[in-house]
Amino acid sequence: MTNTIPRVRFAPSPTGLLHVGNARTALYNWLFAHRHGGLFLLRIEDTDLERSEVRYETQLIEDLHWLGLNWDGGPGAEYEPDTGDHGPYRQSERLHIYAEHTERLLAEGKAYRCFCTPEELEAERKHAAATHGSQVYSGRCRNLAQEEIDLNLAAGKQFAVRLRIPDHPLRFNDIVRGPVEFAAETVSDPVLVRSASGASGGVPVYNYVVTIDDALMGITHVIRGDDHISNTPKQVAIYEAFGWPVPQFAHLSTILGPDRERLSKRHGATSISVFRQMGYLPEAMANYLALLGWGAEDGKTETFTLEELVPLFSLERVTASPAIFDFDKLNWLNRHYIKLADPDRIAKLAERQFILQKPGIFPLWSSNELYTAETIALLASLDPPIHLDIPSQEEIAQRKAWLAQLLALFLPKVDYLAQLPVKAAFIFGIDPDAAHADPENSAILSTDSARAVLSELAGRVRAHTGKVTADDFKTWINEIKSATGANGKDLYHPIRIALTGSHSGPEFDKIIPLIEEGAAMGIAIPTVHDRIEQFVGV
């Protein structure tokens, strides 16, 4: 065989949202292809007609693109250099191909018809579990006489097609784990094609089609999850039956939750689209996934872009042991990339979180610029005219500047963007009763000094007219300091509680303008005056 370029594929089934484990598999395939100048294909494994849904395929493609991955063939590919030779890329569209191959195996005696009913097989399995434990198919239909087969067929008996597993050990090379060998006796004759009854009747089975597809698509390296290891000997037998070369395999270890069980929804977010909605950045996600089961050669570098990853990546360096998904480390990377990211991009994403969590604060219009002056004028000139209540460019700019101020204060406090409205909640008002009731707060507020500080503050706030500036506030604090003798925490804590509901938070210099300017531009925020009045009134 001549030197062909490596060809890899990611072959998900569209039966649910893209799980982080599969996303990592996709990423490693992508990295491998790019590292070696190979081709990366996306193939949709939709042979389970009952569970496959188109919307999952659409979502899958979107999630993969979001992560920064692209592919050279398959649905959503940017270009398809070899659709003619290797497509289509949905298994449901390849059924005729599989049928031809089945005929061939049957004719050559490498596969046989199995007339066992599901009930019979179930009983066999139960019996095996109770007695010897090895749940290998008995091979009852393996060597039926031709007359018997004809008789069954004539009687209209349903049959599945099974592969005859050869009697030598089945071996393959795993780049991550080294050579692996299965004794023939431990491998069941796998069903290749389902029997005719049922919704998926007559449809070939995953293990079979995956092998045919991989072979026909010229896949040289099969990179997938390690839950497929025990399928591999069956697939090797299929390659052999057809006389095809067996590709290299690389089985990636499972991703576990903190309790060492397979990562699942009860551990928290597991779907790429959920992380995305929570406000994780794709570069953080990709970087984290790359690190889960792989490490750079220097043993030190941990932050990379996809482009930086490409020349460093190699399957030989992929870890064989299972990895526990560490949300803390993901968060660290996300914070890291939030700091590096273009502020406008973060602002847009942040705004979306506010729109979803605090409707009315950032009306939808501020996040898009769809309405140009021309559009507005055109609509107004119609008969009857349509008037859009659109704020001016200045107003929009104002709000953006205000958001930028807010982000400067709260971005350093969040792990992901959905936390923003929560961390900044006090800006939009506090519950004075709850603030008083908090045990830590009430301890601070119960001193005479605190009472004096707040009454001094209330007096000054009442006497003041117009916007309170950061300088005003600073002056007041100094005055209160000399009037009451309070200093340090005794001085600042009560004031901070009155203003924000908590004794800790960003500096007054930053909070005061944010509150006052926000209120002035029409955002529903209680002013400093209202806050203090309300708080001391309780």
Added chain:
RNA sequence: GUCCCCGUCGUCUAGCCCGGCCUAGGACACCGCCCUUUCACGGCGAUAACACGGGUUCAAAUCCCGUCGGGGACGCCA
């Protein structure tokens, strides 16, 4: 139960293939200190691991065997 895979700090990992440079390196988290009215950010620092038992060898995290522990597969699911 049978088969397969895996086992270095709490977590992700470097080192393992090609024994000595490993009194085992980095990162996240945790803890402490500094900065700071406070919180966060940032800076500095500390604690912390070769699953266990046998070999082989002058020398083992590294090679061999066994034990234990964890995970996966055993479907006419993918």
